[in-house]
Amino acid sequence: MSSTMPKAVAALLLTTFMLLLTTPPAAFCLSTDFYAQTCPRALTAVRAVVRGAVTKDRRMAASLIRLQFHDCFVRGCDASVLLDNTTTTVSEKGAVPNRRFTKTFRVIEDAKSTLERICPGVVSCADIIAVAARDASASVEGPSWDVELGRRDSDAAFASLAASDIPTPKDDLNTLIALFRKKGLNSREMVALSGAHTLGTAQCLAFRDRVYGNVTVVKDVIDPDFARKKRRMCPASGGDRLVQPLDPVTPTSFDNNYFKALMIRKGLLVTDQVLFSGGETDGVVDEYSKDEGKFKNEFAAAMVKMGSIEVMTGSDGQIRRTCSKAN
Known part of the structure; x- marks a missing residue:
């Protein structure tokens, strides 16, 4: 570092460098206004789908909140829970903790279909899960919160982890x-x-x-x-x-x-x-x-x-066009 550089400037540069080293990458990539320019109607669209689903069946609120938990506890918040079986991937949907989510998966797909018409290829399924959980809570007199956005989707599911990392009803x-x-x-x-x-x-x-x-x-x-x-x-x-x-x-x-x-x-x-x-x-x-x-x-x-657990951001993962299958 130059001997002519003012000490105050040198100290500031050093502090900034240390923050870059110690701040988790997600802190730079997730933000509440992530879609403000690329899909400004995204949150409104998801909210409308969620409210419609909860109005039709109030029990859906519980399932949408729980879905985010089941997604994030298996290799992070990456929408892997939504993937169907393929020749190379065993779906998490068949794991015991996830077998009651059939109707819930459809709500997320409905939201995704709506967003693909508005701004195709922009909003991740992982972010839709996170927003839907917040909106579900608010729709039944629960708390609301600012959802940090910018997650990317996984191209694989992790069925074995769905069976081991999600708590069972009998755990001590x-x-x-x-x-x-x-x-x-x-x-x-x-x-x-x-x-x-x-x-x-x-x-x-x-x-x-x-x-x-x-x-x-x-x-x-x-x-x-x-x-x-x-x-x-x-x-x-x-x-x-x-x-x-x-x-x-x-x-x-x-x-x-x-x-x-x-x-x-x-x-x-x-x-x-x-x-x-x-x-x-x-x-x-x-x-x-x-x-x-x-x-x-x-x-x-x-x-x-919880919504920031092991998220993929930037160029990692993908933005799925359909939540139930990788691109």
């Missing part, structure tokens, strides 16, 4: 914390994101063992009357696809009743109740059960953070 607390930490999310963010279970339903297959007392993780942490009621709705054998709400009070509205249910031992899934069963996350559940605003704010922040 330590397993959950480890799975979220692997993706860069701490235990508080894990609880906030689990709050998405304030919406939607679970199939009998996912909660049968819990209500019949066949799991040791939270065997005694269940309200007896709640267990008896759920047993009437879920036979000891058969009826695997019968569903029950994850939030027993307001299953189609985004609020904090899910956490209130955990406080009185009425979590439907093992992975719900372990959040409040004498472990390190009890305090967070207690906070959210008392302060809906705090829950909504932290949920929104956690969704933004």
Whole structure:
């Protein structure tokens, strides 16, 4: 560095250089106005499709929010979850955690078709998933947030990771914390994101063992009357696809009743109740059960953070013309 260069300028250049080395690439590539010039109507178009789908079936809000989680937890937020089987790729759609998304996939494809008419080849399927999750939340009295955009799509699916990296309904607390930490999310963010279970339903297959007392993780942490009621709705054998709400009070509205249910031992899934069963996350559940605003704010922040997991940007990946197949 030149000896004649003013020390202040030299210090500024050095600081800038260090920031370039330490700032993640996504911070330069993802932005809330990514499509402002190339497709200014993109967000409005996606919102219209999502609102139409949720108006037709309010349960769709839960599925659209959950879809982003299932996408981002498998090799990052790259829309790999939307790819169909090919001769070289086994689809993630067949993995157990993703088998209930059939109608949800169609909503994303509808949004993509709309965008391809407006601005072909511009908006990624990964970004559509992220925007749809935000709009789904807002459509059922949930929080909204600024979605950072600029993700690119994968040209391959990762079926084996869909089976291993997405939590199962029977995981214990330590397993959950480890799975979220692997993706860069701490235990508080894990609880906030689990709050998405304030919406939607679970199939009998996912909660049968819990209500019949066949799991040791939270065997005694269940309200007896709640267990008896759920047993009437879920036979000891058969009826695997019968569903029950994850939030027993307001299953189609985004609020904090899910956490209130955990406080009185009425979590439907093992992975719900372990959040409040004498472990390190009890305090967070207690906070959210008392302060809906705090829950909504932290949920929104956690969704933004989750949406940046292992994203592809710039010239990596591709912009799929159809979300279900690579170009």
